[in-house]
Amino acid sequence: MRYQKLYSILFLTFSLMFFGRNPVKEIGNLQLVGTQLSDSKGKPVRLIGTSFGWSNWHPRFYNQKNIHWLKEDWNINIVRASLGIEPDGAYLQKPTENLKTLESAIDGAIKEGVYVIIDWHAHKIHPKEAKDFFDKMSKKYGKYPNVVYEVFNEPEKQSWEEVKSYAEDVIKTIRKNDPDNIILVGCPEWDQRIDLVQKNPIKGVKNLMYTVHFYAGTHGKWLRERTDEALNAGIPVFISESAGMEATGDGKFDYPEWQKYYDWMIKRNLSWITWSVSDKKETCSMLLPTASSEGNWRLPDLTESGIKTRDYLHQFDSRGQYINKFNFGGRVEKNFYNKALLIGPGSYVEFETEGKTIEVNLKSVDTYSHHNWISIEIDGKYIGRIKIDAGDAKNYKLETSSPAKHHIKLTKATEASNGYIEFDGSNINAIPFTPKSTKKIEFIGDSITCGMGNDESAFPCGKGEWYDQHNAYLAYGPVSARALGADYLLSSVSGYGMYRNWNTEKSEETILPDVYNNLFLNGNGKADFDNSYQPDIVSICLGTNDFSDGDGKKARLPFNQYKYIGNYIEFIQMIQKRYPKTQIILLNSPMVNGEKNKQFISYLNQVKDFFKNDTKHPPIEIFEFKEMTPKGCGYHPSIADDEIMANQLNPFYQKFLKN
Structure with a gap:
């Protein structure tokens, strides 16, 4: 009950926050600058909004009152009016009824001062009908800056050459009546094959963009990477349909993947539309049958998809600029x-x-x-x-x-x-x-880098659970980063080494290089650790466990310098592929003393020498900690020891952060 009351308050708060907005008046005529959708002055803008469901199945939502509510309460600056074409009762069978439904939404959007996509929601090519339709639409609405034309929703098995030829004919029809407003063109295989567009784009048409559609439960990282390649090649992209569940529009949400798509769209400044304002019994529908045909929807009227979409939309301003919280x-x-x-x-x-x-x-x-x-x-x-x-x-x-x-x-x-x-x-x-925009450091290591055994504020050594003395916040890496005004990321696991672990060999247990590429730092392959962070420095402190004699009870093989050096070289090569511009710094361990430490430094230098002729990446550097007798739990650094280690590191790292 408490959260329902809170949500009701937030409904009112957000409605008052966005009341009286007129995005079109603020942004003006849309134009394309490079691959970026921009306002009338050429400044970047993002359109964010929702798509109405098929006009033939959900006509009751196609009206100005719903658009007013979506603008004032959901914070959209664009709606997509989806003219159903092929199914029973759609435009090819009942053109008059569907056109009336569509125009009710277009007229409502113009009056409310939001943009509107006129979506030819087809899966097959209908050249004559499409040209006749867009001729009427561009003659009637081409004078309004609100209008965006989507000439083909989701081509299925048609080749890009077929889609391109069709689109070029429809575009010519539109441009006779409307020379400027944005035109969207779909690509084969349900708007996933943007790579085919990249190889052979439409030429000689201004303010032309291509659509990509994603459903997070089905489409993963591969589609983002494919789209990135197209964007980098100069192909303008508009996400005109998207959602968090499977591509069927049903099934479960994949929230982590959906969030990855949102983060990606924010980073790329892409415009996006979520499917759909409808009350069909499926996951993608944002409304329940109880929802009014004239807006004023409350929490009990929204599905999970509606609640989440509305929350996402509130993270942007009228121009689609992300508001970080x-x-x-x-x-x-x-x-x-x-x-x-x-x-x-x-x-x-x-x-x-x-x-x-x-x-x-x-x-x-x-x-x-x-x-x-x-x-x-x-x-x-x-x-x-x-x-x-x-x-x-x-x-x-x-x-x-x-x-x-x-x-x-x-x-x-x-x-x-x-x-x-x-x-x-x-x-x-x-x-x-x-x-704050800062330099970035990634600290790769073992329990020393984790901050294991450093904090006795709650339990003294030997009391409580084995992790009750953990405090990564006060480990040497985070302490150093804060002193340097840098952000940090820890990629470390207690007991792990470069080629073997504290008490096990590689054949018995995964090692740090095995789990590094997994976000969860384990060996089950649950999620990839992407390379979006791109640190300025990668600090590697691995070897303490490789040199370890283990627990003294289990038989331990002699230290193998060749495996250690070989694994280290391969690990650095992998890091360089992830972060081609990063400065890699190798650290010894203050816990490894005497003759072992001399060997440790010697092996690090052999690793460094392997890369001495590498001109593609910054040269490998080595930093040597002073030997210490740690005062934390289990022969680990204490908080004071971590502070000492950070103070040793800082002058050395400062030199590279300045560059």
Whole structure:
């Protein structure tokens, strides 16, 4: 009941926030500048909105009152009016009825000051009917800056040559009456084969874009990569249909993949439309049959798709500029713009809000029930750790000194092998803020890099669980990064090495290079760790466990320098493919002393020498920690030791961050 009341308040708040908007008046005539949709002055703009369902099946939603509600409450600046063409009761059978439905939406959009896509929602080619239709539409509406023409929704098995020839004829018809408004052209195989367009685009037509459609439950990273290649080759793209479930429009949501698409569209400044404003009994429908035909929808009228889409739309201003409220860092799986799993040690979420008491919703997640720890920073000051209990998600209260605006940062203190912390910011009244643009450092390592055994504030060494002394926030990497004004990412697992682990050989257990490319730092292949972070420095501190004699009980093979050096070289080559411009720095370990440390440094130099003739990447560098006797738990650095290590690193890293 509490959340339903909160949601009702947010409905009113958002409606008042966006009331009286006129996006078309603000943006003006659309134009294409390179691959970027732009306003009348040539400045980048993004159109965001929803698509009405098929006109022949959902005509009751095609009216001005619904568009007014979508504009004022959902924050759209464009709608897509989808003229059904082939099915029973659609345009080819009942042209008069469907045209009347379509024009009701077009007229409503013009009166409301939003853009409207006139969508020829077909899967087959109908050249004569399409040319006649777009001739009428462009003559009647071509004078309005609101109008965007989509000449072919989703070609199925037609070749690009067939689609291109058809589109060129329809475009000529439109351009006789309307020389300027944006035209969208679909591509084969349900708008996934943008690569075919890239090889043979339509020539000599201005303000022409191509459509890509995605359904996150079916279309993964491959479609984003294919579209990136087309964009990089100069092909303008408009996402005129998308959603979070399977391509059938039904099935389950894939929220992590849907969020990846949103992050990608934000990064690429792509315009997007979500399918659909309809009340059909399927996952993609945003409304329930209880929803009015004249807007004023409330929470009980919306499906899960409707609620999520509306929430997404509220993250943008009238020009489609993203309004950041939650910033996630490190190894994190985002499930929504304000929800995520904090996975790796040192992974974090930061936001700004007001109030003396701030409630955050957190949950410890793993295959078995246990607790986790998270570190709290308020207004740049470290407050301490809090224990995230096992079981259902709970609200944890953070107390501040005043009701003014505060910057909150929550950092996962425990490592990935200890499970994950689920953050849900839905009930946080976050204030828009822009994260600082900083240099970036990725710290790759083992338990030393994780911050294992450094924090005895809750339990002394030997008490509690093995992870109760973990605090990645105060490990040497994050401490160093904060001192240098840099952001950080930790890719580290306790006990892991470069070619073998603390007490096991490669044949018995995965090693760090095996799990590095997995977001969850495990060997089950659950999710890829993408290369979007692109650090300025990659700091590698692996070898402590390779050199280890193990527990002294299990037989341990002699250290194999050739396997160590060979694996290290291959690992660096993989890192260079991910981050071709990054500065790679190899670290020894302050925990490895005496003769072993001399060997350690010798092997690192052999690794460095292997790359001495490499002119494509920055030269490999080596940093040597001073030997120390650690004072933390289990022969690990204490918080004070981590501070000493960071102070040693900082002058060396500072040189490379300045370049």
